[in-house]
Amino acid sequence: MEMTSHAPLASFIDLLMDAVFAVNADGCVVFASASCERIFGYTPQEMVGKTMFDMIVEEDRERTRQSARDVMLGYPQFHFENRYIRKDGQIVHIMWATRWSPADQLRIGVARDITGLKRAESMQAVLYLISEAAYAAEDLIALFKRIHQIVGTLLPADNFSVTLYDEEKDQLSFPYRIDEVEQTSDVSKPAAGTLCAEIIRSGQPLLLTPETMAARLEELQVTAEQNLLCWLGVPLKSHKGMIGVLMVKTYVGGACYSEKDQELLQFVSTQIAIAIERQQMQSGLLHMAQYDQLTALPNRGFLYDRLKVALATARREQGRLSVLYLDLDKFKQVNDTLGxxxxxxxxxxVAKRLKQCMRESDTVARIGGDEFVVLLPSISLPEQAELVAEKVRHALNSPFNINGHYLNIRSSIGIALYPEHGDNEQQLLKHADNAMYLAKNNDHRSRIDS
Ligand SMILES: Nc1nc2c(ncn2[C@@H]2O[C@H](COP(=O)(O)OP(=O)(O)OP(=O)(O)O)[C@@H](O)[C@H]2O)c(=O)[nH]1
Known part of the structure; x- marks a missing residue:
């Protein structure tokens, strides 16, 4: 080879931390300094004769060819960045300073390994994206989807799951699970005896590679899918403690995870835990604002919201809706005599029975002490509202067994219809309330008071 003729100062050059290359017009390496082994994994001897373009990551090739053409036209390149596949398969980010030597008809380039810098940059960007997602996501599932996308930019994440841990109940749940092989619709299956449970127990990340898989599974007494290749899970810890596990895995034919991937996932896991906790808190606050604490039914405010929406739809579609106002009779006596x-x-x-006899699209709300409102957002005939009232009365008719006390409860129900009894929420509720009072003071039957 012509190595010596092109490298009179090779001994000095070999001391440099950057690698020096001489490449001919076709991209074939004619000289490489010693550092190329540290950066690219190939010794200088292995490097010489190779075509640089063959080692470049596919997506960076065309850009690099263009840059090489510019260099040969006499435009030196100072900060050209591209990615190479090292001998061990890892990707290395390079920054080049290259010029053309017309006398030698060679491109002379200095390659600096900027992989660490690039990783730090992308970690920074990822952390920013995660905290942005924490504010932008509408709910937890939307947040998990976004985190899935973001983690996918760091490492292979076709199979990704978030497991949440409820420390009080010592329970795991799977609110988000994407798996190309294992299809399951049950996202709340308890996960005792699984790898995730092991991470919760130990508080440590767990990486299973083809080399360690069998032994670790046996040691942990956990079974896994036949064609599983790699499994990587990291704990999600917040200031409160353990809140869950983030997991990625690959099947045979997919990529392998390394210790570096584990570090990467662990690094972003704190930010992810904070984002999840924030979203949980927000959902909790929203729930508290919309639902009654005692019965978990929508409260007065939330009923108004739903009624407003239902009225808008009914107006637009010239449809009907109905509101049932229900008050328990002599409820005070229960409090006074039994506590x-x-x-x-x-x-x-009562709330449970009311919900049981309603459709999914109906709303049962508790709007005060012993007062409930049922919203039937789409009825076609007024008689349908009476039928529902009858169903409700029937549901509440059989005695309630409360801690061994058999209680017979009667209720009074007033009905209002849109458009007959009002055009807005207030009018309709007022009408149903009045009808309820009339029912209470008369025969306790439900009334459509016109
Ligand atoms: N246990 C319990 N009682 C409540 C709650 N909220 C309100 N109450 C009580 O429910 C009762 C409701 O009052 P009323 O509707 O006048 O009582 P009532 O005996 O059903 O009267 P009528 O409807 O006229 O038959 C009051 O005694 C309130 O103190 C609650 O969250 N829990």
């Missing part, structure tokens, strides 16, 4: 706690339990049971 407030029994009264509370009775209200919870």
């Amino acid at each position: 407030h706690d029994i009264g509370d339990l009775l209200l919870q049971e």
Whole structure:
């Protein structure tokens, strides 16, 4: 080879931390300094004769060819960046300073390994994206989807899951799980005896590679899918403690995870945990603002919101809707004779029975002490509202067994219809309330008071 003729100062050049290359017009290496082994994994002897373009990551090739053409036209390149596949398969980011030597008809380039810098940059960007997602996501699932996308820019993440841990109940749940092989619709299956449970127990990340898989699974007494290649899970820890596990895995034919991937995932896991916790808190606050604490039914404010939406739809489609106002009779006596706690339990049971006899699209709300409102957002005939009222009365008719106390409860129901009894929320609720009072003072039947 012509190595010596092109490298009179090779001994000095070999001391440089950057690698020096001489490449002919076709991209074939005619000289490489010693550092090329540290950066690219190939010794200078292995490098000489290779075509640089063959080692470049596919997506960077065309850009690099253009840059090489510019160099040969006499335009030196100072900060040209591209990526190479090292001998061990890892990707290395390079920054080049290159010029053309017309006398030698060679491109002379200095390659600096900027992989660490690039990683730091992309980590910074990823951390920013995660914290941005924490504010932008509408709910937890939207946040998980976004985190999935973001993690996918760091490492292979076709199979990705978030497992949440409820420390109080010592329970795991799977709110987000994307798996190209294992299809399961049950996202709340308890996960005891799984690899995720092991991470929660130990608080440590877990990396299973083809070399360690069998032994680790046996040691942990956990079974895994036959064609699993790699499994990587990291704990999600917040200031409160362990809140879950983030997991990625690959199947045979896919990529392998390394210790570096584990570090990467662990590094972003704190930010992810903070984002999840923030979203959980927000959802919790929203839930508190919209739902009644005792019965978990929508509260008055939330009922108004839903009624407003239903009215808008009914107006647009010239449809009907109905509101049922329900008040328990002599509920005060339950409190007074058996105590407030029994009264509370009775209200919870009433809420349960009301929900059971409604459709998914209906809303049952608790708007005050023993007052409930049912919103039927789409009925075609007024009689349908009476039928529902009858169903409700029937549902509440059989005695309630509250801690061994058999309670017979009667209720009064007033009905309002749109458009007959009002055009807005207030009018309709007022009408149903009045009709309820009339029912209470007369025959306790439901009334459509016109
Ligand atoms: N246990 C319990 N009682 C409540 C709660 N909120 C309100 N109450 C009580 O529910 C009762 C409701 O009052 P009323 O509707 O006048 O009582 P009532 O005996 O059903 O009266 P009528 O409807 O006229 O038959 C009051 O005694 C309140 O103190 C609650 O969250 N839990």
